[in-house]
Every structure is written in C-alpha cells, then in structure tokens.
Amino acid sequence: xxxxxxxxxxxxxxxxxxxxxxxxxxxxxxxxxxxxxxxxxxxxxxxxxxxxxxxxxxxxxxxxxxxxxxxxxxxxxxxxxxxxxxxxxxxxxxxxxxxxxxxxxxxxxxxxxxxxxxxxxxxxxxxxxxxxxxxxxxxxxxxxxxxxxxxxxxxxxxxxxxxxxxxxxxxxxxxxxxxxxxxxxxxxxxxxxxxxxxxxxxxxxxxxxxxxxxxxxxxxxxxxxxxxxxxxxxxxxxxxxxxxxxxxxxxxxxxxxxxxxxxxxxxxxxxxxxxxx
Numbered sequence: 001x002x003x004x005x006x007x008x009x010x011x012x013x014x015x016x017x018x019x020x021x022x023x024x025x026x027x028x029x030x031x032x033x034x035x036x037x038x039x040x041x042x043x044x045x046x047x048x049x050x051x052x053x054x055x056x057x058x059x060x061x062x063x064x065x066x067x068x069x070x071x072x073x074x075x076x077x078x079x080x081x082x083x084x085x086x087x088x089x090x091x092x093x094x095x096x097x098x099x100x101x102x103x104x105x106x107x108x109x110x111x112x113x114x115x116x117x118x119x120x121x122x123x124x125x126x127x128x129x130x131x132x133x134x135x136x137x138x139x140x141x142x143x144x145x146x147x148x149x150x151x152x153x154x155x156x157x158x159x160x161x162x163x164x165x166x167x168x169x170x171x172x173x174x175x176x177x178x179x180x181x182x183x184x185x186x187x188x189x190x191x192x193x194x195x196x197x198x199x200x201x202x203x204x205x206x207x208x209x210x211x212x213x214x215x216x217x218x219x220x221x222x223x224x225x226x227x228x229x230x231x232x233x234x235x236x237x238x239x240x241x242x243x244x245x246x247x248x249x250x251x252x253x254x255x256x257x258x259x260x261x262x263x264x265x266x267x268x269x270x271x272x273x274x275x276x277x
C-alpha cells in the first residue's frame with residue numbers, strides 16, 4: 001500500500017489531492033529525487049522517489065500525461081521568444097570582448113583607420129582628432145611607448161596628437177565601433193545557426209502531423225483539438241478546450257494552433273494507416 005511511504009498521507013489522501021487538480025511530478029534537489037504534487041504556486045512532498053510507489057500514484061491520476069512535456073515546454077518557450085532574444089543579443093553583445101577579438105583577428109590598422117571618423121590626414125600622415133593636448137602628455141606617452149605622439153597645427157590648432165595605433169585605439173569605442181558591431185553580429189548569427197536549423201526541422205515535422213489529409217494524425221478532431229491527450233490542469237500558455245472525461249474536467253490542446261506540441265508525440269498515427277487496417 002501507499003500508506004507508509006508518503007508521509008502522513010495514505011492512498012485515499014493522495015487520490016483526493018489528484019481529484020482536486022494537484023499534479024504529481026518528480027523533483028530533483030541536490031541530486032536526490034522526490035515525489036511531489038503541485039497546484040498553482042503550491043507544492044506538497046510525497047517523500048523520496050520510489051519507482052513502485054510512483055507507478056501507483058500514476059495510476060491514481062486517471063489522466064495520461066506526456067513524459068516529455070516539461071522538456072518540450074522549454075524548447076517551445078525558446079521558440080516563442082526567439083525573435084526578441086536574437087534582437088537583444090545583437091544590440092547588447094559584450095562590446096569589450098568584441099573589441100579584443102577584433103584587435104587579434106581579421107582587421108588591419110590601415111583599414112580601421114580609414115573608417116574611423118576621428119582619423120584625419122595631415123601632411124600625408126593620419127592623426128587622431130578626438131584626443132588632443134595643449135602640453136606634452138608625458139604620462140600618457142609612457143603608457144604607450146609604441147605610439148607616435150607629435151605636436152602639429154592641424155585644423156589651425158597647435159596641439160599634441162598621436163598617430164592611430166591599436167595599443168591606444170583598441171579601447172576607443174568610436175574607433176572600433178563599426179568593426180565591433182559587424183563582428184558581434186557575425187558571431188551571434190554563427191552561434192545560433194545550429195539552433196535555427198533544428199527549429200526549422202522541428203517546425204516542418206510538426207506541421208506535417210497536423211495536416212488535413214491522410215498524412216495528418218488520426219487523433220486530431222475537426223475543430224483542431226487533440227482527442228488523444230488530455231490534462232487534469234488548465235495550461236494558460238496555450239489554447240485548450242475544456243471537456244468531461246469519466247466525470248472529471250479535463251483539457252485538450254489546440255494542436256492546429258500549436259503544431260509544435262505534436263512534433264515529438266509518441267501517439268502520432270496517420271489517418272491513412274488507420275483506414276487501411
């Protein structure tokens with residue numbers, strides 16, 4: 001019996017909880033598995049996980065649950081927020097890291113200088129027009145021994161200026177901005193390419209299962225809702241319809257509207273195959 005294995009609750013108590021809409025699940029805490037029931041934001045423990053007891057609890061549910069539902073919800077959430085996420089990644093990419101990658105990667109100094117808005121030509125040599133000093137910047141010169149500093153009269157201002165060099169320009173946002181943005185976008189797109197390909201295959205498979213012809217699943221009703229899987233609790237993150245099964249309120253998914261639900265369904269059965277029997 002279930003009595004001595006679920007704390008102070010016996011099989012009847014657990015049955016009442018399930019009838020009241022509590023959903024059983026296996027929870028992992030510090031690499032240990034526990035059996036719990038959840039409803040809304042509340043959760044009750046049924047004790048350490050035991051396969052025999054878990055099977056008994058599952059039989060008390062009277063409603064079938066998809067074993068991969070939790071994993072699929074995670075992927076579905078990623079798909080739903082994909083457009084917003086990629087846009088944020090493109091604009092919020094770590095600029096400091098990108099600058100360092102640029103410095104050590106593809107671009108040479110002459111190419112970068114030619115596109116920097118503050119690089120100005122003076123008698124055949126480029127100088128930075130953004131940072132200038134009236135007096136000899138000796139402390140800065142010590143910090144950048146490989147950078148050439150000169151005093152000239154560019155733009156009618158007799159000031160100390162430096163010749164663009166990666167040692168000093170590598171930390172300048174304006175100097176590397178065009179390259180950083182381009183580089184960041186390229187890397188983000190490359191990192192997500194594998195995910196995009198998988199998502200496309202997943203969507204294609206799901207759409208094939210909800211077709212209206214003989215290739216579509218036999219469990220899809222005329223209204224587009226699945227007639228095979230049903231859930232004791234209402235899911236607000238997708239379209240569901242309410243029904244009565246064995247005197248209990250259950251909910252069915254609108255798989256026509258959310259075909260991704262069908263992508264990994266183990267109960268998929270094409271209409272054509274069923275009719276041929």
